[in-house]
Amino acid sequence: MELQAPVMGARLAHKMMSTRNLTMDPRNFHQFVMHRVTEILETTLVELWRWIPSKLNVTDGATKVTGQTQQETWITDPQFLKNDASNWPISKKQESIIDTSEIRKHVMTTHTKSVVMFNANDFSNWRRLYRAVALVLLFTDRLQAKCAGRDMPATATKAHVSKAKMLLYKQSQSIAFAAELKTLSAGTALPKGSRLAGLNAYLDIDRVLRTRGRLNAVDIAEDAITLAHGCRITNLIVRSFHEKYHHLAHETIINDIKNSSYISRLRVLHKSVRNTCQRCKINRAVPRPPHMAPIPRARVGNFERPFTYTGVDYFGP
Incomplete structure (x- = not known):
């Protein structure tokens, strides 16, 4: 673990020092252009690329219809390449026109509703429902007051409750x-x-x-x-x-x-x-009285001698 710590620190420092600050953000372009510009910037240095004016560009003879014959320069090369690199054409950035045709366009759409819908099924009490809506209105008023630099309301007022009910x-x-x-x-x-x-x-x-x-x-x-x-x-x-x-x-x-x-x-x-x-x-709710049990035979015995059915309380006083 003690050995891994300096290794991780060295790797992080090397990564930070090898990262180049690019002035161009390829994410602003469309995907086709973005991936290829990113690959060029990651594999090469910006200083290695030079600018060539359209009049001296030999490849225009194969991609554009021009009245000039470029057979000689196509086979050989442009004349300025034979000179020293210090004499090659230099781009004048202040006169160049930025091409924005490949920049990604962001389209934002908004959808508005005329009525704000609240889910009343989540509430079992009318007071809790309109109080919850009043707190939502209080939150919006606090945001508007903060953006305008005014004092923000602390609690919901009677106006919030009335508006919530409406x-x-x-x-x-x-x-x-x-x-x-x-x-x-x-x-x-x-x-x-x-x-x-x-x-x-x-x-x-x-x-x-x-x-x-x-x-x-x-x-x-x-x-x-x-x-x-x-x-x-x-x-x-x-x-x-x-x-x-x-x-x-x-x-x-x-x-x-x-x-x-x-x-x-x-x-x-x-x-x-x-x-x-x-x-x-x-x-x-009304209690339901239970049905009375049938009377025992000993209590309704007829034509019997007295004391035929007798009960003795052995535990009485």
């Missing part, structure tokens, strides 16, 4: 009411066959689908948000109201949900939530 509402609506959203976005009325035809549905400023009610004159009243019956997000919202009222006051739960949301077949959905609630199952 994003989840829009996600649920984009899946269940895709055709209705497309129609309303175009500024046309819903067809008669739509599920929301008679509900005065419209899109608010946040592009959330709402149902216009009759309490517009009341300042505290707000139009109900339209949610689908079979959506996971809707199920979590109804379950949160069910747990808020401690699994009781079912009619109060229905009225409270209707104040903020419109859900078709709400009573059916609330009943399914109650049936799947484990606490409600335990509260509805």
